[in-house]
Amino acid sequence: MALEIFSRYELKYLIPFHVYQQIVPHLLERMRYDKFGDQGRYNIISLYFDSIDKKIYYETRNKLRFRQKLRLRIYDDAGLNDASFLEVKQKYNNVVNKRRTKIKLSDAYHFLDKKSLAYQDMYDVSNPQILKEVHAFRSLYELEPKVIVSYDRQAFHGLYEDDLRVTFDYNLMCRDDNLSVEAGPQGANFVDKDLVIMEVKVTHSVPLWLTRLLSELECPKKSVSKFCTSIDLVENARTEPFQLKEKIMS
Template identity: 50%
Template sequence: MAIEIFSRKEQKYLITRRQYEELVDRIGTRMRNDKNGTDGRYTITSLYFDSPEKSIYFETKNKLKYRQKLRLRVYDEADLDSTAFFEVKQKHKNVVNKRRLLLPLREAYRYLEGEAKGDLSDMETSNLQVMKEIDYFKKLYNLKPEMVVSYHRHALHGVTDPELRITFDFDLKCRNDDLHIENGSYGNHFIDEDLVVLEVKVDHAVPLWLARILQDLNCEQRSASKFCTSIELLDGEVLPQTGYSEPKELEQPTIGGMEDGSDHELVYI
């Protein structure tokens, strides 16, 4: 069965392609390519959701202490019969968890078009309970498909520490004129094409050897939301908070530290 609940720590950086090449060379003996994709390389295409009032955008932008995102994701080339991943990403007091299920992409679209039974008992999914949680969240926030975000990823695991994971994301694009994720990875770049999003993912702390390499290469630690950056690009500016109340509980900023999180790919047990 597939592990469908994730909780890890992650540290994000924004680096250049040259830094990426140097970093991969420096860590080569300690890391191996992910078993997914070809030599650890694959494409991710995700459909993100938001409310008409952009509630998810503002909760993320304002770093509300408790916040969630909903997304539907496929890997590499996909069609309606491909396996899709429907997931809720939750963050509370710097702890990020994912609740994820698998289902055919056509089945996800059938649900989004309102054709499933009210109790979802006719859904073809790996986890009906998570499907019900997704349905509750979607209805509570009145979530609708908002935009597609896609990128190419190079993923690596530690040779002696399989819990250490490093991912590099390239060619980050977004679009809101075609919300069918089976149509592939295309759209407007929302960061410079020469930049790469690096994420270091661990269960506890970043190993000292890796921290020293990142420091030697002057890798810039930066926490940024692909979701918010894409929204702002597609809307042309940072959105005004029309019709939205300022959150009462804001997350305290962390400078130079770790944050709990996960973008852990599917693992089979």
Template identity: 35%
Template sequence: MAKEVFNRHENKYLMNRDSYEKLQEKLLYYMDIDEYNKTNEMYTICNLYYDTKDDHLIRTSLSKPKYKEKLRIRAYGVPKEDEEVYLEIKKKVYGLVNKRRTTIKLEEAYDFATTGIKPERKEYMNKQVMNELEYMFKVYDLEPKLYLAYDRKAFFSKINRDLRITFDTNIRTRRYDLALESGDYGESLLEENQWLMEVKAEKSIPIWLSRLLSENKIYKISFSKYGAEYKKMLLSNQPQKGETKICLKQYSILPQLRPLYL
């Protein structure tokens, strides 16, 4: 049975292909390749994010509060409506990420999100997570807002399986045709050959990894895929001369690099 509850710290790093290739080669001394990557160089993750009509969840997230949350449907590859996917709540509280998810069929997830009424209980569903999702659907009037997919390569520590590193590339998004079964396509979010690395650990990262990042001049950034797409959308929708303008200084698309002091 796949893991359904995660509590961890997540650090993110942006790099080019050359840095990615050099780093992943060195990681193999300490880490194993994810099962999904043993048959394919990359595997694809497709997400459908839900938010309120006025984008309350992502706007709150971008204001960097102590507590924030997101809700999404996640599939590995392009699913059919009768296939199982994950319905997930992702929260961040004082820097600690808590992700809770349940297995659910795609058509059940759509109905649940639309009506707020839980589907008939199935053995593959997580009862507690379903109750939490029901509560969230009552609190917020949610609707599908963003399709977001990417190709991933992942590694697990040989010593501590709670340490996981993922590399995501070819991040694509769309705000139309919002159905996972409609296919995997969209506009590129980042420049070509850019890679987003995420280090996911329940505790602090090991010394060998800190040293490896420092030696390769790879620095931690603040970055959210959904947040970056939202900021990009706002900038592309800037009003023409004579129309009302909004302040977008706080929504700079490019992440600010800052050293990770070791």
């Protein structure tokens, strides 16, 4: 969780929970648990931003060649005096670039509330340049807090392919009524509880052994945007019942 700048491919799969349980023993033959959490397990809570006219949503939903997101992220039960991360995530021609800086959560709120770099010398940030990029991006798009997304994750790291990372996300929830990340994981499920979002993250190509494993277990690629699906849920919930399992599998 300390890496601040990186570029990689991220391939997504939507799989049943029992298939996730089947995959893990095979992964452990060539991978190890992520060093964070117990057996690579931890909780992620992210506050996503968008403009009034939903520029970020439509960039993602329409799969533009270049698209980006802004989010504030914490891990597990972090509070106001604990670390958070301001992140700019960009995608161009299927390559994901992430730039983020570590900042105390209370300072992140102050920075976001003031919408200014005038106080930047007050903050203890790991990368001041990225803080400037966050400010520029937010100002250009006129971004405001939009929705909180939370989920449990189990992560694995390659033993022989140092750039290989595989994650499984489940218990995926969202809310727009309480945009304080420190309030913890709560809200409505936006992916069926029996489904898991698996992501394979590599710098170059997926190892042949993993490609074969996913083929044998019939794991199809499925583009799932946590941000867009959350927006769909919270907006539809205001007007009509939202049957997510049918929507996300369609």
